[in-house]
Amino acid sequence: MRIISAEATPVNVAYQHREISSQVQRDGVTAGVVRLETDEGLVGWGEACSGADMESVIASVRAMLPFVLGNDPWRAEEMKLDAWHRGLWQFRESTGNFAWASLDMAMMDLCGQYAGVPVHALLGGAVRESVDYFWYLSGDDLDELLAYAVFGLERGYRTFYLKVGLNDENDLARVFAVRSAIGDQCNLRLDANGAWSFAQARHLLALMEDAHLDFVEQPVRQVPRDLLGDLRRMVSTPVAANEGLWSEEQARERIEARVADVYCFSPYWVGSLRGFQRLGYSVYDHGGQVCKHTHGELGIAATAAQHVMLTLPAIVQGNQQTSAHMVGDVVSERLPIMDGPTWGISTAPGLGVEIDTATFEGAAQAYQRDGQFLPYQMAK
Secondary structure, eight states: OOOEEEEEEEEEEEEEEEESSSSSEEEEEEEEEEEEETTTSOOEEEEETTTTTTHHHHHHOOOOOOOGGOGGGGGGHHHHHHHHSSSSSSHHHHHHHHHHHHHHHHHHHHHHHHSSBHHHHHHHOOOSSSEEEEEEOOSSSSSHHHHHHHHHHHTTEEEEEEEEOOOOHHHHHHHHHHHHHHHHHHHEEEEEETTTHHHHHHHHHTTTGGGGGGGGEEEEEEEEETTTHHHHHHHHSSSBTTTTTOSSSHHHHHHHHTSSEEEEEEEHHHSSHHHHHHHHHHHHHOOEEEOOOSSOHHHHHHHHHHHHHHHSBBBOSBOOOOOOGGGGGSSSSSOGGTTTTEEEEOOSSBBBOOOOHHHHHHHHHHHHOOOOOSOOOOOO
């Protein structure tokens, strides 16, 4: 089996409402959809995260194709080593990982289809029957936020995720209001995106103790490496590392240093599904748990990560997803997490995704017309 053609297409899918945090104000998902075809007529799909600039990621995918075209997808790890060494992608690792992750997904899809087994079987097989996902709360208006929390409850979600870090007083009010709305039986989780100082994090987390937080994600900045670990030893709330897990090396260093209780990352950051799985097992070995991260993603990447999560021995309840908050998708089949928190085991070969041609073309046209969904809003 040889790869004979490749396409990389940027697409836009809007959110139902703006995502607002201390770091981003974003109105939808921009992603790069990768299509690989083999000499036997198989088609594999992958998805590249946009990062700061979609055009640079798409250009990177295309620049990597000399290491892919004509090769056997069963040799994906060898291709990556070659691209990183001879292609010099080791010097642009973050962008390279965002790009290569899409090619890796598509090659895993091809291998699974060729073998007639789902991707999780290629990774050693599922160790659980399902994975649980969260409900994402975002917005400025408190009443709308609480109504959206109730909507998530009605759909069966039991882990709620709230962005903080813009205003201390508002953060405290929102945290306790959401806790009251969802009750004591649900998990409430915060993400500060590194916006708090060390002292600020200690102070605010002490004030929030009665809210019984599940964990707080990246309360302080990611550098120096041990800053989060120092905070972890001083507060009662569990902490999650997110920023700073931006390569296999960085993730491994933080996992081995045990700076957090939870490690929230994705195949994008470490460049491949196998890399994500390897590090997931390292998290388990060091007594932590994995929370699957998303920058905002379409059904291709969400499905690929789901296959890995099924194989990991230590994961959280309430992994990250944006599928339920988008106006649509480019995949034909509606993902289970669009309607509830539970996603079970797929038995379809490969990733098990099919692309809806009409919605894909519409999403590609939206990107050409409007450009990338930027992570920021400029003052007018």
